[in-house]
Amino acid sequence: MGRLIEEIYVWRLPVRLYHWINAFSIVALVVTGLYIASPVINPPLGEAVWQHNFVMWRYVHYCVAFVFTGNFLYRMYYALLSDDRYAKFGGFRPWSPAWWGKPFREQVESYLFLRQDEPNYVGHNPVAALAHFIFIFCGSTFMILTGMAMYAENRPGSFMDAAFGWVLPLFGSSYNLHYAHHIAAWIFPFYVIVHLYAVFRHDIVDRTSVTSSIITGYKHKVEDEAAA
Amino acid sequence: MPTKQTFAEVFQSRGLSRRDFLKFCSLTSVSLGLAPSLVPKVVHAMETKPRTPVIWLHGLECTCCTESFIRSSHPIVGDMVMNMISLDYDDTLSAAAGHQLEEVRKKIMKEYNGQYILAVEGNVPTKDDGVYCMVGGDSFLNVLKETAAGAAAVIAWGACASFGCVQNADPNPTGAQPIDKIIKDKPIVKVPGCPPIAEVMTGVITHVHTFGKLPELDRMGRPKAFYSTRIHDKCYRRAFYDAGMFVRGFDEESTRKGWCLYKMGCKGPTTYNSCSKIQWNEGTSFPIGSGHPCIGCSEPGFWDKGPFYTRLADVSFLGTDTTADKIGMVAVGAAAAGAAAHAAVTAVKKKQHDKEQEQ
Structure with a gap:
């Protein structure tokens, strides 16, 4: 491997913290959520009143859901009000035709093996930005709204009901709301696979240490040995 | 019978006392879930309104x-x-x-x-x-x-x-x-x-x-x-739900013990009605009380959320009946297969590239 020629501080601590809290929350939410939909563990022995087996799964799901929501809001706050240019989504302009132009096309071509070289970005490349917008921003917003609406069903007339109860009629019925939440949850396992593959592949092909960058914050440029 | 008679007049004409009439008004307001302070309002309405x-x-x-x-x-x-x-x-x-x-x-x-x-x-x-x-x-x-x-x-x-x-x-x-x-x-x-x-x-x-x-x-x-509340919220089997004690088949011992019917497709958790509170036929029973999962008959479109005995409805997707979980698993499987294929192509391309560089 060639010499290390550049070290760039890309992911500041708030972004890294967000990433890991988000990652662990999503894993916990998907696991507990699927269990709630289909409780497979054998029933406990003894009287029902002494057991809290199923209620604990729901409790963990709710607790983590609030952590996940708070973390998401914190990330939005950080994007809007910090001066961290790699965290601000500044380059993401899907409403402008120019954004879909050369850089986006080049990146797609590269993923489809239509070009030899790999375009290199310090922050997210345009395709990654779009994927994050669809899966993480839209997906999380959808899951938070539908989840909070279902949580509000537990206490009609409460603050949560006033804040999120309006979501339920949009889906037609409580069952549809549950169903939408359930089916949308599958985007997260789907996304995690694609995300992990893309990160590992970029790390191997571009050698920018993108994998460790989300722990250390630094991306690296390595001199190509052929060029050296 | 004159059409514009009030309720109080009907009581009178039947020879019932005012005491009976007031008793009836209190009972009515209780069944409506009204505060005791509203009883005079009920009495007034029954006396004056045709x-x-x-x-x-x-x-x-x-x-x-x-x-x-x-x-x-x-x-x-x-x-x-x-x-x-x-x-x-x-x-x-x-x-x-x-x-x-x-x-x-x-x-x-x-x-x-x-x-x-x-x-x-x-x-x-x-x-x-x-x-x-x-x-x-x-x-x-x-x-x-x-x-x-x-x-x-x-x-x-x-x-x-x-x-x-x-x-x-x-x-x-x-x-x-x-x-x-x-x-x-x-x-x-x-x-x-x-x-x-x-x-x-x-x-x-x-x-x-x-x-x-x-x-x-x-x-x-x-x-x-x-x-305002779901059947689930006031269900007498809720303790079994919280405990994770679910009926898994109608021929099981758990059915006789009256455990929660959640896994049998009970729609109680998504159905707004008073069945678990008021019950049916003068408070005799209600479907869950009789050992059958709620089918959610007071919810919009409940016929299209079948089958009644599974938690997750069948949805038609690409011409077949499937469930949310099956769609999700296919999508995740496709992502994994896609990633593996992409990795393989990347490896082959890289090898070709390296060979070209060597020459």
Whole structure:
């Protein structure tokens, strides 16, 4: 491997913290959520009143859901009000035709093996930005709204009901709301696979240490040995 | 019987004491879930208000709402039909029939224009000018529009009138529509259920009669007093749910022990109704009490959320019946397979690239 020629501080601590809290929350939410939909563990022995087996799964799901929501809001706050240019989504302009132009096309071509070289970005490349917008921003917003609406069903007339109860009629019925939440949850396992593959592949092909960058914050440029 | 008699006068004419009358008023207000301070209001209404004229229409339906209604015990439906309201038109319960009965409807519509309550059971087939439901020589679509024009308020009885029920389940061959899709300019109270609980039906009528307005409604247009919580929230088997003790088959010991029916497809957690609270047939039982999972009959579109005995509905996807989990697993599998294939191509390309560089 060639010499290390550049070290760039890309992911500041708030972004890294967000990433890991988000990652662990999503894993916990998907696991507990699927269990709630289909409780497979054998029933406990003894009287029902002494057991809290199923209620604990729901409790963990709710607790983590609030952590996940708070973390998401914190990330939005950080994007809007910090001066961290790699965290601000500044380059993401899907409403402008120019954004879909050369850089986006080049990146797609590269993923489809239509070009030899790999375009290199310090922050997210345009395709990654779009994927994050669809899966993480839209997906999380959808899951938070539908989840909070279902949580509000537990206490009609409460603050949560006033804040999120309006979501339920949009889906037609409580069952549809549950169903939408359930089916949308599958985007997260789907996304995690694609995300992990893309990160590992970029790390191997571009050698920018993108994998460790989300722990250390630094991306690296390595001199190509052929060029050296 | 003079039509403009008040409820108190009816009591008097039957030789019942004022004490009995007051007792009845307190009982009524309790069954409506009202505060004790509102009892004088109930008494006042019963003493001064003439009985409310009601026209009860039957559309595309099975009459299960009427069957439920006539089994009400608090208040007894006889009291209600004879005394509290003046049920002037109801093709199932009326003694008169044919043209004679249709004339009564026209008369009430004229005499009490803007004052009568229109109760609708069943929904409205809209396809082909509504020929799929003809009442008295005219389509139910026309009858409903004509009768609703002069109504003070509309009560939509049952899942049919409220949300559509089996008639507008997929593929809805007659174009059946619930009442609120047809009548847009009147206050509508939805009393869903297939059928609704008898005491809920009489409770709604008593409320309208007592206060002269519809009860407080939730976001879906249902009376809050009866539909604000789910069956699950007040289910007596809730302890088994919280404990994770689920029935897994109807031939298991757990069924006999009365464990939670969640895994048997019980729709209690997503169904807003009072079954677990008021129960049926004078509080005898309700479906879960009898060991059967709730099918969610008071929820919109419950026929299309089948099968009744699984948690997750079948949805049609690319022409086959599948579930959310199957779709999700296929998507995740496809992502993994796609990533593996992409990795393989990357490796091959890299090898080619390296070879070219060597040459």
